[in-house]
Amino acid sequence: MSTGTAREFKYSPEFPCGYGDIELISRDGVTFSFPRFLLSHVSSVFKDMFSIGTSSDLSPQIALTEDSVTLDCLLRVLDLTKTKPPINFKLMSSIFQAADKYQVPQVFEWWDKEVLLSTFKLHPQPLQNPSECLALASKYGLKNTA
Numbered sequence: 366m367s368t369g370t371a372r373e374f375k376y377s378p379e380f381p382c383g384y385g386d387i388e389l390i391s392r393d394g395v396t397f398s399f400p401r402f403l404l405s406h407v408s409s410v411f412k413d414m415f416s417i418g419t420s421s422d423l424s425p426q427i428a429l430t431e432d433s434v435t436l437d438c439l440l441r442v443l444d445l446t447k448t449k450p451p452i453n454f455k456l457m458s459s460i461f462q463a464a465d466k467y468q469v470p471q472v473f474e475w476w477d478k479e480v481l482l483s484t485f486k487l488h489p490q491p492l493q494n495p496s497e498c499l500a501l502a503s504k505y506g507l508k509n510t511a
Contacts, residue, residue: 377433379447380440388426389440395433399440401425407443410467435459442475452479454497461505473507 376382377397385399404411414427429436438450438460450456457476464472480498501507 377437379437380444386425389436390426390428391433391436392428392430393432395436396426397433397436397440399444403443407471408467408469431459431463435463439463439469439472442472443469449475449479452476452483457497457501461501465505473505476501477507 374382374396375394377395380397380399382396382398385401385403387399387401387404389397389399391397401415405415406412431439434456438453438456441447441450442460460472461476464470480502
């Protein structure tokens with residue numbers, strides 16, 4: 366009989382249990398299994414965090430303040446084997462905040478590329494909100510987009 370202390374994990378379908386060697390837990394309780402080496406490579410924040418050291422006996426878990434939708438988009442941009450998320454202005458602010466917080470410049474590079482493709486009508490999804498695009502670019506210092 367369960368004592369109620371064991372936590373039930375809801376794993377991300379894109380980043381299921383065993384996909385990586387570290388588990389990132391969103392504020393709404395979704396767990397993302399992701400490769401530690403990749404997080405260390407793309408984020409100086411995670412690199413520093415991992416250099417402090419963790420027990421090799423346990424599967425490392427990190428509780429994050431971002432929701433699962435934001436984390437899913439952020440991780441799909443970073444993982445070259447995953448389909449990139451579509452530009453969604455309702456989410457871009459939270460994705461940019463997370464990218465800035467964890468110092469992940471690849472997210473901004475992805476954004477620049479998507480906006481550039483859309484500007485030249487080479488992207489299947491045209492920009493719907495150019496003023497919002499400009500506001501985000503200005504806020505995060507994205508000179509190529511602004």
